[in-house]
Amino acid sequence: MIILKCVIYFKTSGSVLQTLHLAVAEFLRPLSLLYHALTLVPPPEALKDPSVQEFEPLCRYLGFMPTLVDFLSGSCVEKLFVLWSSALGNISKGDLIKQPVLKNVFVKLPEDFSELINSVANFRCPSVSINDRSASSPSLCLICGLLLCSQSYCCQRTINGVTIGACSRHVTSCTGPSGGIFLRIRDSQVVLLTSRERGCLYSAPYVDRYGETDPGFRRGNPLYLNHELFAKLENLWITQSVAEEVINQYELDHRNLGFEWAHF
Template identity: 40%
Template sequence: MVKSLNCMASRGLLFSLRQYISKFLILYSIFMYLFSLIISIAVFLCVRWCENTAISKALKGEMQIIRYPHKRNRLIDLPEDYSVLLNQASHFKCPNSSDDERKHPTLCLLCGVMLCAQSPCCQEQLNGEEVGASTAHAAICGAGVGMFLRVRECEIILMASKTRGSPYPAPYLDDYGETDPQLGRGNPLHLCPERYRKLFHMWQQHCVLEEIARSLELLNVMFPFEWQML
């Protein structure tokens, strides 16, 4: 009786083992089929990719390949002495007018272009609306975001859109460590690397809009100024 029970148990165990093995083999065959299918698709895509003319030239060394990492974007280099910028602004000629006395030479800190800002002679059409030279330039140079230095006023203008902007202290200080907005005191000004680095980080980290909102909140006033005409 005991022997028959042991025999039945061993047969049941053997049957279960066969079932497990058969299931494993079925799963293994399915896995191998899917793996071969993926390999065939990958090979097909690689062949199609290599048939591309540009890719083929790059693989053969017939064209220049972009090397990584790219050079990180940064703001332009400013002169250490502010009088250099004043001299540059004095030689600036408006491309659309000969009356340069009433112009506001404005330097784009992203690309270094000098613009004739806040003047009707250099207004342009942007989405069917008349805007100033700085606003039109910011739409092209910074996707609507701009950092401009108004040279004759010694003031930074931050722009985030056609209708949002705020003034910001220029990164130039006198011998007493103070800024000179509107050049009222007339003291010699020199570039402060720390302040300019702060401007760079603000732009790099996409915090221009946040700084504009914070500035308006601290001043608790909305400037009656048409930023789109800048």
């Protein structure tokens, strides 16, 4: 009854009622697919017409009441809400979840590669007291923005009998099993690392005026951010495809087997 009163009250707000309709419909879609797979009962023709509101046809197909008020009423639904609310305990003020949830994105990179080079000009290894900037190899975590000293003995640590570098150690705390993506700034290369001591090298998302990358920064031509390459790297992280891409690169280039990726 409490839920029924809330739904009737929310009818005065069209946006809230529409949000409830969309949320319930999103739940009913996969449920109807499962129902069809188990029973082979054909769906109604209304669901095949994209111009028809799908809420009522979905409810009728699954045997539910076709109105939102009837759908959320009943002692069974109310018991579920009481059970869920009991998990909150005596919390008087909780953190509100912002809607819609913002999409995860990489750290912002400058358009000009020279700006990125200049930003790390004064970087030195945090593990060495001497002011030797030439020996450090700054690598930027594209996920959190932390600047690390990679593939150098100074920042290697031994954990459980295995010697790992700064980037490999950072993966365990930043992204975990999904893998990490690091930009080796002075080499103009991207390193993909997984939690299983595997990895591969990518060209940095910077190209010259001819659209060519410069791995190792050997030519030294002015480079500019290529948003398409940057989005491709970002999509690997968002879709948790870093480990899959590393395996694919192993099949394409067997030289990856020769690197000690744990030392990166």
